[in-house]
Amino acid sequence: MPALVAPPKDEVEEEVKPKMLKKMAYFKHLQGAFDEYDQAFIVNADNVGSKQMQEIRIMTREDCLLVFGKNTQMRKAILEKAEENPDLKPLVDHLKGNIGFVFTKGELKEVRDRIISNKVPAPARAGAIAQLGVTIPAGLTGMEPTQTTFFQALNIPTKISRGQIEIMNNVELFKEGEKVTPSQVALLTKMNIRPFSYGLVFKQVYDKGSLYSPDVLDITEDRLKQSVLSGIAKIAAVSLAIGRPTRASVPHSMMNGLKNLVAVSLATDYTIKAAEKIKAILDDPEALAAMAAAAAAPAADSGAAAAAEPEEEEEEEEEEEIEFDLFD
Structure with missing residues (x-):
């Protein structure tokens, strides 16, 4: 058996050098993207073909940069960059599967919706x-x-x-x-x-050092306002229950205090301004009766209407029975 001869050192270096240069160029490209952009999406490209990917690149080239590659190389490049910018380190945990980055300087929701719109119908596999x-x-x-x-x-x-x-x-x-x-x-x-239809799937959003779910982009101002108001109401309820005043509970405490003052005023001869109209009505039986009648009228009308509906149904049922008997 002939002895194995190692290739000359120069030939090995010539083969390794292009690979190293390509790797270094990729590192520089990815790390430079984090220098230029402070916003990016982590996306999954499963089932996305080269033609569809090219279409996405064309439709986003004005305000986006797409970077894909081997996960091992992306991890190493990001960890190197994380020595300068520690905010990048959490990105490494999400580099699993067919993952890439979409860097952008545009409005995040608009960019995401634009890319999501590019979907290709596909058969089941x-x-x-x-x-x-x-x-x-x-x-x-x-x-x-x-x-x-x-x-x-x-x-x-x-x-x-x-x-x-x-x-x-x-x-x-x-x-x-x-x-x-x-x-x-x-x-x-x-x-x-x-x-099925396939396209880029958005996994995470990197925004100026913060990392969060793409679902956050769907939160509207109205929804945010409702959440804040709901939180304030809960804080007020807890504050009132434990007897500890907060800015959220002060209006409720003042209203409850005013109600107590009005109740005391009605029970005594001392009249405060907030109780004047109520006392005047209570001292005038005719005005009180008129208010009671006015309040009872809508309830009576709705009750009469509700009672009238079953009668109509009974009449219809009777007519149907008559027609049925005649048919027999």
Whole structure:
């Protein structure tokens, strides 16, 4: 057996050098992106083809920079950069799977929505996790009667109608999150159903050192206002319950105090300004009776209307019974 001869050192260096230069260029590109941009998305590119990726690059090239690569290289480049900027270090934990970065200087929600709009319809794939549930609608399939056994294998009830297979009922083929089987893929292919659509999936948002879920971008001002008001109401309730005043509870405490003063004023001969109108009404029986009648009128009207509806139904039922007897 001939002895193995190691290649010359110069040849090894020539092979390694281009790889090292390419790696260094990639590190410089990714690290430079973090210098230029302070906002970025972490995206997953599963099932996104090269043509679709090129379309996304074209539609975002004015205000975005897309950077993909090997996870090991991205981790190493980010960890090196994290020595200067520690805020980048948490990004490393999210570099799992087919991951890349979309750097941008634009408005985050607008950029995300623009990229999400680029989706490509795609057939189901065996072994893939269903993005959504798929239901096969009842009706004619356009398939020949000879393929009935195929539906029987999937427990789908069928019949022959006008020379083709007809599905008798709506059939839920699979639910969201379930694994798609080869038989289900074959059925969808035969029926020319492409249930899924693929595009970049947004995983995390990096915004000026902060890292958060893309769902935060969907929070509107109204929703934020409601959350703040709900929190203030809870703080006020707790403050009142434990007897510790806060800025949130002061208005409620003042209102409760005013109610107590009015109650004391009504029970005594001492009159405060807030109780003057109430005392005047209580001292005037006719005015009090008029107010009571006015308050009772709407309730009486609604009660009468509610009582009138069943009577109409009874009349209709009686008419139906008469027609039924005559028909017999």
